[in-house]
Amino acid sequence: MLLCIDCGNTNTVFSIWDGTRFIGTWRISTSHQRTADEYYVWLSTLIEAERLDFGISSAIISSTVPRVVFNLRVLCDRYFGCRPLVVGKPDCALPVAPRVDQGTTVGPDRLVNTVGGFDRHGGDLIVVDFGTATTFDVVDRDGAYIGGVISPGVNLSLEALHMAAAALPHVDVTKPAQVIGTNTIACMQSGVFWGYVGLVEGIVRQIRTERARPMKVIATGGLASLFEQGTEIFDTVEDDLTMHGLVLIQKHNAGLEKE
Numbered sequence: 001m002l003l004c005i006d007c008g009n010t011n012t013v014f015s016i017w018d019g020t021r022f023i024g025t026w027r028i029s030t031s032h033q034r035t036a037d038e039y040y041v042w043l044s045t046l047i048e049a050e051r052l053d054f055g056i057s058s059a060i061i062s063s064t065v066p067r068v069v070f071n072l073r074v075l076c077d078r079y080f081g082c083r084p085l086v087v088g089k090p091d092c093a094l095p096v097a098p099r100v101d102q103g104t105t106v107g108p109d110r111l112v113n114t115v116g117g118f119d120r121h122g123g124d125l126i127v128v129d130f131g132t133a134t135t136f137d138v139v140d141r142d143g144a145y146i147g148g149v150i151s152p153g154v155n156l157s158l159e160a161l162h163m164a165a166a167a168l169p170h171v172d173v174t175k176p177a178q179v180i181g182t183n184t185i186a187c188m189q190s191g192v193f194w195g196y197v198g199l200v201e202g203i204v205r206q207i208r209t210e211r212a213r214p215m216k217v218i219a220t221g222g223l224a225s226l227f228e229q230g231t232e233i234f235d236t237v238e239d240d241l242t243m244h245g246l247v248l249i250q251k252h253n254a255g256l257e258k259e
Contacts, residue, residue, distance in 0.1 A: 032067035116245030130221030
């Protein structure tokens with residue numbers, strides 16, 4: 001079985017792929033101080049609680065937080081007896097190399113989303129990922145990542161608004177009943193929700209104009225389903241796009257080893 005680990009700035013997701021489907025997915029807050037032993041105790045307890053097979057034989061990691069990779073490597077080596085692939089490292093090949101400025105380092109999550117999105121939807125694709133940052137990844141006709149856009153994430157913007165303006169409270173992200181708020185919280189929620197709908201629609205429109213061709217738009221990330229309620233710009237919303245991309249990259253590298 002394959003252990004897929006997607007480490008973001010806020011949360012880290014672990015999923016087990018049995019060769020045909022994901023049989024378990026668990027989430028934990030991201031912390032560079034968490035040791036390999038702590039990861040194992042947490043993960044093994046959850047796996048056993050769901051009475052799942054524990055036969056992990058390979059692993060792949062995508063991490064936007066470099067400091068956590070060491071302990072995740074130790075976890076895989078010590079407890080599962082395997083050397084994990086790490087997306088973005090030289091020994092982890094991609095099906096199609098990214099085409100960006102020389103010397104540019106592309107976030108592993110963006111590369112993985114590109115691979116997963118191209119496999120399911122083909123090229124000429126925009127992947128909008130609602131994470132700690134809201135990113136737009138542009139996928140060319142042949143599946144290459146060719147660049148994109150990075151904007152502040154929704155929760156990050158709310159936190160900055162709360163911290164910078166003493167009179168404004170911290171609020172949850174939700175779709176307001178109407179655009180015009182009649183109290184402070186409703187005004188803030190409307191500004192964030194409809195502001196981000198406008199941001200997404202505007203950036204997608206500009207990308208399509210620059211590319212001068214039809215482009216499909218796929219949304220992923222924790223808040224994707226929420227913002228789908230406010231726009232028709234998305235062709236589909238996919239919760240497992242990153243994990244799907246990790247499985248494909250692992251299969252690609254396993255195939256190279258057999259050649």
